[in-house]
Amino acid sequence: MNIKNDNKCAWINDLKPRKNIKTLTKNEICDWLVVGAGFTGLSAARKLAQLNPNKNILVVDAQLAGEGASGRNSGYLVDTTLNDGFSSNKELKNYKKKTDVYGLGVISVRNFIKEYQVDCDWNESGKFFASSKFEDRKILKNFSNTLSKLGYENNLLEKEELSKTLGTSFYNTALYTKGGILLHPAKLVRSMINALPNNVKLLENSFLLSWFSIKDYISCNFDNGKITTKKIIFATNGYLKSLGIKVNYNFPLTLTASMTRPLTEVEFETIGKPDEWGILPVKPMGATIRLTKDKRILIRNTAELYNSFHMSKEDLKKRSIMQKIGIKKRFPKLPDNIIQTTWSGIVSRTRNSSQIFEKIKDNVYVAGGYNGSGIGVGTLFGEQIAIKASNENTKEIETIEARNKPTWLPPDPILSLGVRSRLIYERFRAKSEI
């Protein structure tokens, strides 16, 4: 089965189509193979090439580079998260370990865009964790205490101030956190493709079917050829499990998002002409919603177990209707049919929302499992797994390795049953927030 994504992602469609796409057409031999060309794989390849300028490095992707989750996400580069797993972060020490990793992720992206002069609509606007339910104030107060103890600037906001700032009176309570950046994900990942050094060859529309190691090399089978490599980095995130990697530690979830057309001046005025903002839900299954720099509204309010290789047009349409309702609830004065596109994307989940970063056997490395927060961490993990695989060490690797490790997940059908019931429960808890 190959990955067959929709071509509806508004972010990707904002960019000019790329030219000179190369595909694997014959057998290849290389020193390094990176599988997956999103934030993780592209960052890994860039770093490998810098550390090993005389080595021959290949990056392969089943689709066009950057057109997986990296180009299809909501564009929040986060320093802190409230709902990044099925379990909450009650312990301060563990939460700090997590934010230490997020912080390094933000630095990695910041350094990258500075070094390569990238324009990705970077806006240090902070973010809102918001809810329409007064009761959720208690969760936000606890979260505010945790953040304050760790030195993150934040403040609680109530309905009146929120409706002025956001242009919707839907929300009754929110915690604003100053840290966190809003950006255009497809512009960022495109810049990482453009930044690939000359000793990296990118092969797209090349789906890895199977792989195995023999002695000192790894053999990889594709539809149209084989790649034999000395070392390999798996950067396929939501598709790690389908390649037999860390199968009891991660699983894919399918998300869908919609983007409206830009609001007209009159429409923008009816919502009070707010500045760009981003809202994350207080309950895990609530909606993520953004007002973009160019006055479009993005909404993501579904997460489900679904075939991660393809979502049908009919099912995408059904998700789009839920997103239309989500927008209408928040902006009743805007016209009904302003959604322009709806797309799906895959995230990798782990049980305790910890990420995967390791050598799984000789010459085989993996980074992924970002649980919906992979812009910064993916960039960081990509760079650092390349350093680790080049037998070097850094303070960043020490911080990453000090994080809590992903915990064991049962095999199917127990896993699917468990995840499905959990999602139903979480969806029910968040029903007013979808």
Ligand SMILES: Cc1cc2nc3c(=O)[nH]c(=O)nc-3n(C[C@H](O)[C@H](O)[C@H](O)COP(=O)(O)OP(=O)(O)OC[C@H]3O[C@@H](n4cnc5c(N)ncnc54)[C@H](O)[C@@H]3O)c2cc1C
């Ligand atoms: C709708 C949505 C909203 C999100 N919102 C946010 C957000 O606001 N902030 C945030 O930080 N994160 C967010 N995320 C998560 C974030 O996008 C991911 O964590 C991040 O993009 C992971 O990057 P990656 O490079 O590891 O994986 P990907 O970008 O998924 O790249 C993996 C690549 O591997 C390729 N691949 C898979 N299998 C094979 C194979 N067999 N052979 C060859 N290639 C293969 C895929 O084609 C893909 O391009 C969101 C994700 C989605 C889907």
